[in-house]
Each structure stands twice: as C-alpha cells, then as structure tokens.
Amino acid sequence: MMNCKQASEMASQQLDRELGLRQRLGLKLHLLICRYCRNYARQLAFLHRAAPKLQAYIESRDEHRLTEQQKEKLRQVLQPRD
Template identity: 50%
Template sequence: MLSCKEVGELLSQELDRKLSLRERLRLKFHLLICKTCSCYEQQLKFIARSVQRFMQSSDGAGMPPLSEEAGRRINSNIREQLNKEKQSAS
C-alpha cells in the first residue's frame, strides 16, 4: 500500500499529468481509508483553482495599479517613438 507521503506526491502530480490506471486505483484505495490524505487532496485542488484565478484575473485581485510616475514615463516614451515615426515618414 502507498504511504501518505507517496500519496501526497501523486496527488500533486495528478494536477500536472495523467496518472496511469494502476496509480489511480492505488490512490483511490488509499483515499477511501485515509481522512488526512482526502483532506490534503481537497486542499491541493483548492490551491490549484486559486492559483489559476489569481494569475488570470486582470483586475489583479488586490494588486496595486501602475504608479502615476511610471505611467507618465512610459507615456512620454511612447510619444517620443510616435514623433520619430512621424519624422521618418515626412
């Protein structure tokens, strides 16, 4: 039988690759009788969902906005580039 440590490893890998049938069966069997590992499974899944949500939300979930100073600097660089384009076009 798999140890909890091995199960923890497989539960994580399940998020990264397709487990073999044998691995899945051994995992299932262990989870049926081990409450702590089932709890760990739920928590890993929650973490996976959270990471996705966190990385993909463009409102940044509490991240600060671009500072005004950086915004001005970037803007002036964009303008400079636009002016160069105009000059080379004329």
C-alpha cells in the first residue's frame, strides 16, 4: 500500500506525466481511504489549472504596474517544482 508521501508525490507527478497502471491504481486506492491526500490532490489540480491563467493575467493586465523583476519572481512562485 502506498503511503501518504508516495501518494502526494504521485498526485503531483500525474499532472506532468502519464503514470503507470500500478502507480495510478495505487494512488486511486490511497485517495479512496485517505481524505488528507484527497484534499491535497484536489488543491494541487486546482493550482495546476489556475497557474497558467494567473500567469496570463499578470502578463496581460499588470504589465504597467509590475516590473520585469517582480513578474519574474511571480513566475518562479507559480512554477511547479519537483
């Protein structure tokens, strides 16, 4: 059985790449029994969807208010790391 650390890692990885069958099933099973990881996975997916929109917004609307340096900093914060 996958533990919470592995499950959160898989939840993060599945946003960037296709997981193997065993990993997908392991994650699904873990999410069924663990609400903490379920919440985490949901929030992660939300951020993953929201980040590009926020980035586009920053670039289109705030270009007169933010310096290049500030925008770069925001981009770094929004960039998913692993």
